[in-house]
Amino acid sequence: MKITEVITHPLRASISNAFYYSQGFYPAREAVLVELRTDEGLTGWGQCSGAPAAIPPAVAGVYAPLLQGRDPRDWQVLWHTLGGLRGGHYGVISGLEIALLDLAGKASGVPVSRLLGGAFRNRIKVYATGLYRLQRWESLDAWREGLVEEALGYKAEGFSATKVKIGFVPRQDVALVHALREALGPEMGLAVDANCAWDVATAVWVGRGIEGAEIAWYEEPLPPTDLEGYREVRRTVAIPVAGGESLAGLHPFREMIATRAVDVVQPDIIICGGFSAMARIQTLADAHHVRLVPHCWGTAVSLAASLHFLATIPDASPSITPTEPLLEYDRSENPLREDLLLTPLRQTGGYLPVPEAPGLGIELDPQALARYRVED
Template identity: 40%
Template sequence: MKIVDVIPHVLSPPLSEPFAFSQGWVEKRSSMIVEIVTDEGITGWGESLCHGLQPPEIAASFVQFCLKPMLISRDPFDVEVLWEEMYNQTRPFGQHGAAINAISGVDIALWDVIGRSLNKPIHKLLGGAFRTEVQPYATGFYRLQGKDHLQEGVKEAQRHLSKGFKAVKLKVGFGVKSDIEYIYAIREAVGPDIMIMIDANCAYNSAAARRILLECERAKIHFFEEPLAPEDIEGYHNLRNLTSTYIASGENIFGKTSYRHWISTGALDILQPDLMSAGGFTECKKIAAMAQAWNTMLIPHVWGSGVGLAASLQFISNILPAPLSMNPQEPLLEYDQSAHPFREELIYGAISMDNGIVKIPQKPGIGVEVNRDVIKAYRKDVFK
């Protein structure tokens, strides 16, 4: 089997109602979908993470002008060789950010090709499933223009609970006082038994984050995600063990060489690599192995279209609890509930929550089919 084409699809439709997080206003929902075509008629699909303010054209350019020429006529089963060659080629101008995002999308698509050719879901190729279903938590709680964030937050929390969610993640990072008021308002609205996480998207220094942690101790926050910038590993060390709240990060940490310092020095309670950003299956499997060696919890970050969601479920299925036991602490699924024009439609609505759980797709590859009509409807022709 040989690769005959690598196609980066840039999808970036505007939102009917923009929303804000701590770093700015999100006007579009963007994805960079990678399609790999083989000479045997098998096609694989992957996705590169596009943060709210990240132009998808950047990762697409890496694929089109750098990675694609390396991949044509190669065997997709040489997936680890290809990963290392792609990383080595981009090392002088990559190592982090969009370069690894692009490699991630390609790697996921390669594994999808392999799974489809062998008629096996990817979790089987990774070594099997520790679980066939996972508890999701609802990600959302973004700010909307001209609306009261406390009232909207309470209404959104109640909406998620009515759907069966038992856990929610709040967007914070809008000021210490405002965040504390918001957290307690949601806790009061949902009661004591619902799991609450908070995510500041790198909005604070360690002093401000410390105040939030201490003053919100009674709110019983499960984990505090990205309170600080990823450059501030010392600050993360300072926040650990201040309260019972776990400290989590990893969305902006890329590849095994970056993760090794965070893992080996014990900077975090929970590691959050994103499959679409940290290197795809090939690299995230190695990050998971390092996490296991240091007995550190791993809960992947997930924020993309249905392609990324399906692929992430394959990865989550294979993650070892930390540690394995009769009643282990299982990983969770970040299940984005914010506005997205094509998230479910892209995969024919193949993934959903039922009775508070999401099942791992069992079909070959990433476990879902891709709706080409959706790609055609939203695709931008950036490489004419």
């Protein structure tokens, strides 16, 4: 089997409720998918990450020629050919490697999880990421009431944990987190995510302010370039510290994990370098007894890829009460997550199924692709 065409699909979907996080504002959702076609009629799909306008030229000019005529079943070799260990545009390398595995699985008639060595489970526990600040909430009271209602909705749907966006005004954030904990009760997991908004002093002040709210983890209190700052927050605040969603390639993760900057490392399969990078980061995390909870905030394609990866990871630590892997499940408005598949991935009771059909096990809806496609 030979790869004959590498096609990029830049997508954009408007949303009805624009929302904020600490670094910006989302009036729409964007993504770039990549499609590999072969001489045997099979196609493979992946999702890239990075500035959408930069991806099609990088694929066409640099990466597609490396894959033309190659056999996708050589995906491990091709990951190195693309620069998986050496470096490059990891957002593109990730998407292409996911598409290679989709093809390799389809060619062998097995799901990607089996191609990677087998699945421990056929469903993955997910936590609900949401609790953003909506543009239409004009007062603090509306913000708090809206978030409490949304969080209670996740609890009613069966999620065992959720995550709230902070990083706005420290005093307001602390009050908001306590309001959420009070509304949710003691059992439901609650993580907080500042998206790199603060300096060490502010991160420590907020962290101490929410210590009593039983926080599952304190995500990206600082930019990931300040690992000494992360270590200081870890030493000072009695909440597990998390980060790593924007890191790519192996060496930034080695630095973060081996220097004990985080308790929870959060690689994203479409950012860090794909399945091969995820497996290596998992090994680093295992060797240092650091928990790995993948970041996932993309389309149905990156969601399916993340599900296959986590299916292959054993429960953490041999005990009679082991911890099963956990995946981020973005619940913010995103038609590119909900509408792209002919058979959508649906959570029940806080779990998503691992697709069982060959490859990624998903089928893209050509009409939805056409509807959201922007010209590159």
